[in-house]
Amino acid sequence: MKYILNEKEINTCMIGTWAWGTGQNGGKIVFGNSYPEQQLIETFDTAFAHGFNFWDTAEVYGNGTSEILLGGLIKNKDVTVSTKHFPNKKYKNGENRIALTSSLSRLGLERVDLYWLHSPKNIEQNMKELAQLQKEGLIGSVGLSNGNVEQIRLADIVLRENGSSLTAVQNHYSLLSVEREAEILDYCIKNHILFFGYMILEQGALSGHYDAEHHFPSFSMRGLSFGKSKFRKIQQLIDYIRVLGTKYNVDPSQIPTAWAISKEVIPIVGLTKPEHARSLSKGINTVLEPHEIRQLEQLAINSGVKCKGMWE
Secondary structure: OOEEEOOEEEOOOEEEOHHHOOOOOOHHHHHOOOOOHHHHHHHHHHHHHOOOOEEEOOOOOOOOHHHHHHHHHOOOOOOEEEEEEOOOOOOOOOHHHHHHHHHHHHHOOOOEEEEEEOOOOOHHHHHHHHHHHHHOOOEEEEEEEOOOHHHHHHHHHHHHHOOOOEEEEEEEOOOOOHHHHHHHHHHHHHOOOEEEEEOOOHHHOOOOOOOOOOOOOOOOHHHHHOOHHHHHHOHHHHHHHHHHHHHHOOOOOHHHHHHHHHOOOEEEEEOOOHHHHHHHHHHOOOOOOHHHHHHHHHHHHHHOOOOOOOOO
């Protein structure tokens, strides 16, 4: 499947940098781990060398520290970048311009390829402002994250009224949220809106590397939201992911990614180690059989576990 953004073909996988941030909303608080900067630099270099040149970040990831690190790494490189603004509860005139200007400064860019409204708040005011920023050449394309069908439709209407259109949607999408997102994905496909899925691996729960006996760090957001009891409920799903990983000779974490790609979703995969990049490069072309896709989904449904972030 080929996808086009700003008249340019893009990778079928985008690399996420949520865990790269430090401090509040950074890797330690959210994932229970912090990563040495040199390790992340080596991760970027390895991913880029393997052809991954589409990178996603946000102003809230470590309060801008993720953007700063990524910005230092993309200098003089042919990459596609997306970042996001988390809007105020009450719209403030010019807030997107202020946020975008700060993000561009941290990234060292004059223009960002894809700019997201990180939460569907005050859609009419925010989308009008984003359309203007796009006209000025500061944004290549506009996206909406964490919206439902009605909000996505409204965002597109407002943008079209202002000479633009909604290019992309970025929502939580995994085997444990597929039922909730089915209507949204179908709407996006029918209306030629790119659909990006984050938390494909549920922060590692579906990577095949964890289970009830080997679970997340206790004092982390993912540890609090995904405890031992949930792991027990999805054990059969984890076991099947591991079986398919063995069958296709890839790390089991590549199986949920391959599943997402089969659904016409562009997965956003977080990388924090060079070996993760090498593994993704090997596994991204894995093509699952139809009955395997159905079995993965049925096991997920049978588990009764449905994941939803506190921000959604």
